[in-house]
Amino acid sequence: MKVLVATKRTQGMRRWDMSYTVDGELVMNPPVSCDCPDCPCEREMIGLGSRSGTTTFTVSELPEFEVDTYRELLRGELVTCGWVEEEPSAEWMAKFTDEHLAAAAPFEVGDVLEVGEGRSVVRRERSTPAT
Numbered sequence: 001m002k003v004l005v006a007t008k009r010t011q012g013m014r015r016w017d018m019s020y021t022v023d024g025e026l027v028m029n030p031p032v033s034c035d036c037p038d039c040p041c042e043r044e045m046i047g048l049g050s051r052s053g054t055t056t057f058t059v060s061e062l063p064e065f066e067v068d069t070y071r072e073l074l075r076g077e078l079v080t081c082g083w084v085e086e087e088p089s090a091e092w093m094a095k096f097t098d099e100h101l102a103a104a105a106p107f108e109v110g111d112v113l114e115v116g117e118g119r120s121v122v123r124r125e126r127s128t129p130a131t
Contacts, residue, residue, distance in 0.1 A: 001065050002104040004028075006047050007058040010112045010123050016043070020052035027057050028074055028100060029115075031083055043115045048077050055114055056123065059107045071097040 006021035021027065027045035044053035075093050078084045088096070103120050107113065113120045 001062055001067065001070070001101070002059055002107070002109065003062055003065065003070065004045065004057045004100065004104050004113070004120075005060045006045070006050075006054045007056050007112060008054075009058065010056055013123065014055065014114070017055050018044070019054040019056060021045075021047035021050045021054040024060070025049040026070075026073065027054065028077060029103070031078070031096065045115070046077075048073055051077075051081055057113055057120075059104050059109050059111050059113070061109045067097065067101070070100075074100065 004027050005023075006019065006025050006027050007023055008019050011017050011019050026048040028048060030044075030046050044055050045057050046053055071093055074097055075088060078088060078096075107120070107122065112123045114123045115121075
């Protein structure tokens with residue numbers, strides 16, 4: 001199963017880059033955002049372990065990872081951290097999980113992504129000039 005995980009690869013390409021996550025930890029797109037133009041919430045993912053943000057994440061293949069386990073990890077994070085005011089319904093959680101799986105699906109394992117214009121896009125690594 002393809003999922004999104006935190007990475008520090010390509011950090012520093014954008015002036016607004018930041019990563020307070022642990023490389024390889026699962027990340028989620030928070031279900032809420034604010035109106036503050038300086039807040040990074042529109043362009044960051046949140047680490048499920050560190051509960052911190054990152055502007056870079058990558059696609060990882062976890063072949064033995066089950067959708068039900070993923071859904072429960074996401075639900076636990078949403079409830080524990082106060083992202084939702086009440087226990088999410090099974091239908092809402094299924095949709096939230098499916099959105100995260102769909103976000104990873106079109107990309108290749110190892111692609112570094114960022115949020116751009118409200119969706120995940122591939123971040124191109126700078127090539128090193130030949131010497």
